[in-house]
Amino acid sequence: MFQTEQQIIEANIKTFCTANGIPLAALEWKPIPFSGEWGFSTSFFGTAAAEARLGKKVVVAQRAQEIAEQVKRQIDVPGLSHIEAVKGYLNLYFDTREYTRRVVDTVLEQKNCFGSGPATGQRVMIEFSQPNTHKAFHVGHLRGTILGDAICRILEFAGNDVVRANYPGDMGMHVIKWLWGYLKFHNGEEPATDITRWMGEVYAEAAHRIEENPDLEAELRSLYARWDQRDPEIVALWERTREWSLEGFRQMYAALDVHFDVYYFNSQEEKPGKEMVEELVRRGIATDERAQGGAVIVKIDEVLGLDKEQFRTAVVLRSDGTALYATEDLALALHKFRDYPDLAKSVYVVDVRQSLHFTQVFKILEIAGHAQAQKCSHVSYELVTLPGNVVISSREGTVVLLEDLLREATTRARAEAHKKNPSLTEAQLENVAKAVGLGALKYPILARENTKMVTFDWQTALDFNGQAAPYIQYAHVRCNSILRKAGGLPDVGRSTFDYELNPAEIQLIDMISRFPGEVQRAAAEYKPLAIASIAYDIAKTFAGFYDACPVMQAEPQVRAARLRLVAATRQTLANSLALLGITAPEVM
Numbered sequence: 211m212f213q214t215e216q217q218i219i220e221a222n223i224k225t226f227c228t229a230n231g232i233p234l235a236a237l238e239w240k241p242i243p244f245s246g247e248w249g250f251s252t253s254f255f256g257t258a259a260a261e262a263r264l265g266k267k268v269v270v271a272q273r274a275q276e277i278a279e280q281v282k283r284q285i286d287v288p289g290l291s292h293i294e295a296v297k298g299y300l301n302l303y304f305d306t307r308e309y310t311r312r313v314v315d316t317v318l319e320q321k322n323c324f325g326s327g328p329a330t331g332q333r334v335m336i337e338f339s340q341p342n343t344h345k346a347f348h349v350g351h352l353r354g355t356i357l358g359d360a361i362c363r364i365l366e367f368a369g370n371d372v373v374r375a376n377y378p379g380d381m382g383m384h385v386i387k388w389l390w391g392y393l394k395f396h397n398g399e400e401p402a403t404d405i406t407r408w409m410g411e412v413y414a415e416a417a418h419r420i421e422e423n424p425d426l427e428a429e430l431r432s433l434y435a436r437w438d439q440r441d442p443e444i445v446a447l448w449e450r451t452r453e454w455s456l457e458g459f460r461q462m463y464a465a466l467d468v469h470f471d472v473y474y475f476n477s478q479e480e481k482p483g484k485e486m487v488e489e490l491v492r493r494g495i496a497t498d499e500r501a502q503g504g505a506v507i508v509k510i511d512e513v514l515g516l517d518k519e520q521f522r523t524a525v526v527l528r529s530d531g532t533a534l535y536a537t538e539d540l541a542l543a544l545h546k547f548r549d550y551p552d553l554a555k556s557v558y559v560v561d562v563r564q565s566l567h568f569t570q571v572f573k574i575l576e577i578a579g580h581a582q583a584q585k586c587s588h589v590s591y592e593l594v595t596l597p598g599n600v601v602i603s604s605r606e607g608t609v610v611l612l613e614d615l616l617r618e619a620t621t622r623a624r625a626e627a628h629k630k631n632p633s634l635t636e637a638q639l640e641n642v643a644k645a646v647g648l649g650a651l652k653y654p655i656l657a658r659e660n661t662k663m664v665t666f667d668w669q670t671a672l673d674f675n676g677q678a679a680p681y682i683q684y685a686h687v688r689c690n691s692i693l694r695k696a697g698g699l700p701d702v703g704r705s706t707f708d709y710e711l712n713p714a715e716i717q718l719i720d721m722i723s724r725f726p727g728e729v730q731r732a733a734a735e736y737k738p739l740a741i742a743s744i745a746y747d748i749a750k751t752f753a754g755f756y757d758a759c760p761v762m763q764a765e766p767q768v769r770a771a772r773l774r775l776v777a778a779t780r781q782t783l784a785n786s787l788a789l790l791g792i793t794a795p796e797v798m
């Protein structure tokens with residue numbers, strides 16, 4: 211916010227030090243923790259230490275303070291209220307009104323770009339969602355999808371070039387099971403409306419039959435062999451049924467407002483994966499135990515010469531020579547870099563149960579000499595539980611379908627919204643129900659550390675008064691209605707805050723001014739929680755401001771300034787919700 215001033219100050223300091231033969235060390239600027247006024251500081255310990263190293267007889271702490279005091283007298287910049295030299299530090303405080311004006315004007319100038327970072331020139335791939343075809347898209351995939359989408363939005367806003375990748379599991383034992391069940395019990399049938407549900411049901415039935423009668427496993431194995439030899443009949447059936455699943459997923463993504471730039475598929479990676487395994491065997495990295503009835507494995511710790519168990523042993527090919535999940539991931543990692551050679555990072559958003567898997571895959575790639583492995587990382591997340599302690603995992607029987615959850619979210623949101631504002635028209639209500647319903651689904655997932663379990667419950671998710679999406683959306687609506695009543699923003703071009711600012715007002719400004727920093731933090735740590743929190747903090751601080759500070763009733767000068775502050779709040783709320791993939795409604 212005060213870059214220009216900072217540059218002038220740095221120049222002042224440099225000139226002074228040069229003139230006095232002081233070996234100035236690089237200046238590090240830090241914001242001073244907010245306590246009613248804003249400021250930033252730097253210290254001169256490095257400089258004093260440099261003098262000591264040059265042979266000057268100084269007590270570093272004392273000398274640092276001396277320099278700070280001398281430097282203080284050299285600085286003359288408008289926009290600052292006061293400067294202190296304390297214990298070797300130079301603290302510079304902004305004029306509160308000037309700071310406030312700059313924050314508000316910056317937001318209103320930058321609009322939906324407020325908070326965004328300068329282009330980093332880095333391309334980052336985020337792989338997320340990765341549902342399995344021939345199965346239900348159940349809520350287990352929900353967290354990964356919502357989290358991955360928010361991470362993409364945040365990284366993009368922070369200045370990166372983001373590639374959104376999906377990797378549906380379109381081949382593997384589950385698909386063979388489905389095909390087997392279909393051929394045996396549903397041959398010729400086609401899904402009608404609820405595609406994903408039907409796909410899930412066919413799968414669950416097949417899994418169930420096999421569990422009941424393990425002798426049937428032999429049939430599965432022979433079907434897998436036919437697939438592996440690319441029997442045209444099986445391939446055709448697989449292609450047709452796979453498309454059903456993918457169509458179902460596309461519908462889900464549309465409902466969730468999520469999109470992808472590129473799709474990878476397990477099936478494409480089988481062959482190149484097997485070739486990579488063969489090469490690993492040839493090079494002595496993998497051990498082929500198939501002659502002894504075993505599989506192909508990589509004893510990673512042994513290969514690395516580690517005494518302690520760390521990476522353990524990874525199975526990279528089945529004993530019958532068919533590809534495994536790991537086989538395919540070896541190939542996929544390189545495939546991504548072939549498609550996008552300039553990727554600075556290749557990120558996998560996948561649940562925590564697969565941590566060892568990814569550690570092993572990346573390590574094997576590194577051992578094999580693929581430098582890209584260094585750029586690969588796994589962003590893991592914990593599972594979601596529903597009330598009644600239903601753990602949402604792929605275990606059959608306990609799945610709750612995403613469609614059901616979405617439907618319920620919308621229905622409940624509609625009822626809440628109607629209760630809150632009975633005057634909404636049918637079309638408005640429809641809109642609000644959609645925005646609030648989706649927000650209620652997304653926010654609880656994003657407002658949680660990735661590594662902590664999410665327990666989903668409707669009451670908290672739809673709380674208009676607590677830390678929840680509707681509360682934040684409602685704050686946005688309130689800002690909107692104030693501005694509407696005022697007939698829009700006063701046409702002043704820039705803000706003037708030349709009155710005694712209320713503490714609640716100052717706090718609101720402080721929250722708004724933190725937003726760009728939170729965007730950077732959220733991007734660096736793959737942590738939408740930072741955005742979920744600041745959005746809530748802004749909404750809450752706005753409520754405090756609204757209680758304490760009259761807007762419409764205030765005298766014209768104050769009213770004009772506060773209306774601009776309300777507009778800046780509305781913009782920042784909208785920007786933060788957008789990063790979470792949540793709509794900010796106009797009315798509610």
Ligand code: ARG
Nearest residue numbers: 340341342377378379539560
């Ligand atoms: N489809 C897998 C599953 O549902 C997740 C895939 C994760 N990505 C990967 N490159 N292995 O468990």
